[in-house]
Amino acid sequence: MKHETIETNAGWLIVLTLIVISVAGLVEILPLYFIDDTVEKVEVGGIETVRPYTPLELAGRDIYQREGCYLCHSQMIRPFRDEKLRYGHYSLAAESKYDHPFQWGSKRTGPDLARVGGKYSNEWHAQHLTNPRSVVKESIMPNYPWLAKTDLDYSDIADKMRALRHVGVPYSLSKQEFDNNVRRFGKDVAQQLEISSAEDNLIAQAEAKNYDGNRDNLSELDALVAYLQVLGTMVDFSKFDDGYFSKFR
Ligand code: HEC
Known part of the structure; x- marks a missing residue:
């Protein structure tokens, strides 16, 4: 025709x-x-290890988006040999199921960050974000010197968690939701997901780990480094058989 x-x-x-x-x-x-069968079941000893972000990590994620880090960094390792050799196990759907919006991306001016958590020390990240060329001489990543100097505004963190709860992220408001989280994620994680103690949890985590290396203030850098350090660390692949995750594809 x-x-x-x-x-x-x-x-x-x-x-x-x-x-x-x-x-x-x-x-x-x-x-x-078929989405329930496609999203991998990641449980160790009956406890789900892929969890929503803690309040501090969530605040860091917002800074990641505000600064446009996604314009140069993807967060999705594709199931190809070269990607796995460079970045580690390919990204699971389960690993970004609490991300709204997800940060997969496709633009890679810099490396993929899906498994950057634990790759470097907090000091390295603090130094790198303030001035990338002080640790990687040939880097073309911009400096972000204001992150260390700017106090983190976390006054709306509980509201952000409440909003995410509406789209299905299991942050808890009621006793029943809390108990449900204890069953799913264990007690420590369930406490981090309590919306009513969001600010206290955020401050406690920042003080305990001191991500930016400066104890004087709780900075935006603290939150961003906390976020980077958790990326890709929720699934311990040594706990699963080789073929386990391919069943879901
Ligand atoms: C203009 C593009 C660009 C932007 C925007 C950018 N980066 Fe980068 N990033 C790079 C490049 C290129 C590298 C590789 C060189 C280096 O390590 O500095 C890199 C490396 C990194 C690394 C080390 C990764 C590894 O595995 O070695 C981290 C972590 C990182 N960037 C985080 C961030 C964060 C967080 C932001 C936002 C605050 C950001 N980047 C914004 C280009 C960018």
Whole structure:
């Protein structure tokens, strides 16, 4: 059939357009019915190890987005040999299930950060973010000197958790939700997910770990480093058999 025949005949155009939209719609909609089987089950000893971010990590994630780090860094290791050799195990769907919005990205001016947690010390990150060229001479990453100097504004952290709760992230408000989290994630994590103690938890974590190496203030750098250090650390791959995760693909 000639293109002109379709373009000059409203009937054909409508029918064929509907067919194209239906096929495309099915491709997008059908997988949603299988999503529970596709998102990997990551449990060790009956406890889920992929958890929502703590309040401090969540604040750090917001700074990551505010500063546009995603414009140069992806957070998704693809299931190819070269990617696995460079960055580690390919990213699981489960690992970003609490991310709203997810930070997968595709632009890699810098390396993928999906498993950067634990790769460097807190001191390295603090130094690197303040002035990347002081640790990686040839780096083209911008300096972020204001992060260490700016106090973290965490006055709205509980509200942010409440908002995420609406889209299904299991931060807890009621006793029942808390108990449910204890069963799923264990007591320590469940306490971090309590919205009513968000600010106390945030301060306690920042003081205990002192991510930016400066005890005088709770800075934006504290939060950002806390976030970077948790990336990719929630799944201990040594605890799972080789073929376990491929079952979900
Ligand atoms: C203009 C692009 C660009 C932007 C924006 C950028 N980076 Fe980078 N980043 C790079 C490049 C290039 C490297 C590799 C050289 C280096 O280590 O500095 C890098 C490296 C890194 C590394 C080390 C990764 C590794 O595995 O060695 C981390 C961590 C990092 N960036 C975090 C961030 C954070 C956090 C932000 C936002 C505050 C950010 N980057 C913004 C380009 C960028």
